[in-house]
Amino acid sequence: GAGVSQTPSNKVTEKGKYVELRCDPISGHTALYWYRQSLGQGPEFLIYFQGTGAADDSGLPNDRFFAVRPEGSVSTLKIQRTERGDSAVYLCASSLGTTQFFGPGTRLTVL
Amino acid sequence: SQQGEEDPQALSIQEGENATMNCSYKTSINNLQWYRQNSGRGLVHLILIRSNEREKHSGRLRVTLDTSKKSSSLLITASRAADTASYFCATDAPGNQFYFGTGTSLTVIP
16 A cells, blocks of 8 residues: 655644644554654654554653554654754654655644 | 764765765664665665674665674665665664664765
């Protein structure tokens, strides 16, 4: 089927607002990852789900960031009280084994 | 913090030449993978090498791994303009976290 999809592709918001970023993984992939990538940098690990549970959320920068995957498929990354420093491309990846398959990312701009 | 670092940060070569980029990492790993990224968006998996392997080939790609030096290299032979992209190494640490390096920006001049 289709690859990993992410919506929206671009999101512009104002400082202090709340945003939700969505990831639709490849069907059947049990593992789902979120990364953040700033310009000129490599992807930075945020959180990893195995099924519905967050197996590792040690990469979340602070408590303004939260992610859910209630049914073990679609995941939503939620950012509260956005700050200009949150501007980046947010990447989602899913996997069944070792290789991760990435979505196109959501470019978040906080004004 | 990111575990890997690629070297060089940027590389510019003529079409047909070989491109070599290196990756160093800090802790023990299960696997090391190389990814390509075009235009700062989604990454594409290129090749995986396991910690007990020393060299692996896939088409025009050749990857080496030296666990004693905690380093890997990616060689792209007979480069093409379409190979222009950023290349990242990624290591998987215990717990299934993935750590990406800072990337090498490759430009292949037609």
